[in-house]
Amino acid sequence: MKRFSLAFLAAAALAALYLDSVFFPKVNLGGIRPDALLALVAAMSLLMGSTKGAVLGLALGLVADVLYARMVGLTAIGCMVCGAAGGFFYQKYYADNLVFPALIAAAGALFKEHVMALAARLSGADFSYFHVLGSYILPCMLMTVALSIPVHALMKRLYAGQIRTEKRAMRDRAETGGAS
Amino acid sequence: MLAAVLLLGALAFATSADRSVTWIESAAGSVAQPVQTFAAKASNAIIAFFQRVFKTTDADKELEQLKVRLARFEAAEAENERLRAENERLKELLNYVETLGDYEYVTASVIGNNQGVWFETFTINAGRNKGIEKDMCVISSAGLVGRVSDVGATWSKVTSIIDVSSEVSVMVERTRDVGIAHGLFSATDARKIELYYLPSGYDLVPGDIVVTSGMSDIFPKGILVGTVSEVERQTADNPSLTRNAIIVPAVDFGHLEEVVVIVGSAGREN
Numbered sequence: 332m333k334r335f336s337l338a339f340l341a342a343a344a345l346a347a348l349y350l351d352s353v354f355f356p357k358v359n360l361g362g363i364r365p366d367a368l369l370a371l372v373a374a375m376s377l378l379m380g381s382t383k384g385a386v387l388g389l390a391l392g393l394v395a396d397v398l399y400a401r402m403v404g405l406t407a408i409g410c411m412v413c414g415a416a417g418g419f420f421y422q423k424y425y426a427d428n429l430v431f432p433a434l435i436a437a438a439g440a441l442f443k444e445h446v447m448a449l450a451a452r453l454s455g456a457d458f459s460y461f462h463v464l465g466s467y468i469l470p471c472m473l474m475t476v477a478l479s480i481p482v483h484a485l486m487k488r489l490y491a492g493q494i495r496t497e498k499r500a501m502r503d504r505a506e507t508g509g510a511s
Numbered sequence: 512m513l514a515a516v517l518l519l520g521a522l523a524f525a526t527s528a529d530r531s532v533t534w535i536e537s538a539a540g541s542v543a544q545p546v547q548t549f550a551a552k553a554s555n556a557i558i559a560f561f562q563r564v565f566k567t568t569d570a571d572k573e574l575e576q577l578k579v580r581l582a583r584f585e586a587a588e589a590e591n592e593r594l595r596a597e598n599e600r601l602k603e604l605l606n607y608v609e610t611l612g613d614y615e616y617v618t619a620s621v622i623g624n625n626q627g628v629w630f631e632t633f634t635i636n637a638g639r640n641k642g643i644e645k646d647m648c649v650i651s652s653a654g655l656v657g658r659v660s661d662v663g664a665t666w667s668k669v670t671s672i673i674d675v676s677s678e679v680s681v682m683v684e685r686t687r688d689v690g691i692a693h694g695l696f697s698a699t700d701a702r703k704i705e706l707y708y709l710p711s712g713y714d715l716v717p718g719d720i721v722v723t724s725g726m727s728d729i730f731p732k733g734i735l736v737g738t739v740s741e742v743e744r745q746t747a748d749n750p751s752l753t754r755n756a757i758i759v760p761a762v763d764f765g766h767l768e769e770v771v772v773i774v775g776s777a778g779r780e781n
Binding site: 351356364402412450 | 547629693766
């Protein structure tokens, strides 16, 4: 990946970490907040593929866990699975389609919040699953979906050159394979 | 993928118990800590600025030149207000810690919070470099905040008393009854604490003050925990109820910016 693209990705990752750890804990709607890190992983996985998306999710999730979380690994699980799942649609949809990033962010947010809920339950939290689903998990999922759309649009623009290079490489491989 | 998920799950389970921070975590936190401190302070200034801008509904929107000047003045005023508020908070904190008497303490800023509402932990910008160790008591000018759960070179993670895993030995100030305060989970921001194991026949009313009992090695005696908001009793209709009361914590965890870590008693070597 080009250095320029990596620098943008690092800046986006730092911004997502800042939003999740500093901004959204203070600015939220009664505790309901989007997951900026997950939105970024969902957006990038569609542009990078399953393996790279999973690695990105794993790395960012582990960083967030090490810096802020009590249990190391939970955020990493959610982000890694989201990155892997999102990469399934890599180069399988039209570039202007924003439905897929939204769907991946929604599925990823649902999965990650359920992992966290399970961990909280095992730690001794007592709550009604359906109450938490309706009052917290689903609203947070919707906010994450809303955030993932502009994030995907921005990252797609920044990675346009990289995407063109990869599509050209795929076309060349297909032609070479056809010729032989 | 499944193996990775299982591995991460095992890691989360292993790190949920009491442990020492690894050198990798300590190094990562130390690298991020200065940036986080700056970002936290900048965030407070930005939020205060936008709150002031949206409040100025009387400003004359038609005068473009005045709007620009006004925005500039408000930015400066927001920064002054932030500094003034920080000064007031630190003064209040200083006045509070001076009442603690024989304790040595370290002040620190909150530089990051755990994502989501499932766990209530946050990171402060003081670690082993300031003499902080695991399981040290953390307080604010309002009362008990929590305990240090992980310590790095220049940062520490604090588990607050409203976390679901937190248990604090407390005492009702009026009746001197001793019980256990346990964090109560809530999906909204209004986190409370449950009170358990009071002696049978307890006399409790809403408004009773709850403080630390001093029976644990972590929390000194007499630190304000919160105020009783609801009293619950076992009845024939509800024989399985074990909770005695709900406590509203004294500390506003949604707006916590500075804390004090008690690092030892004055004159005692750690």
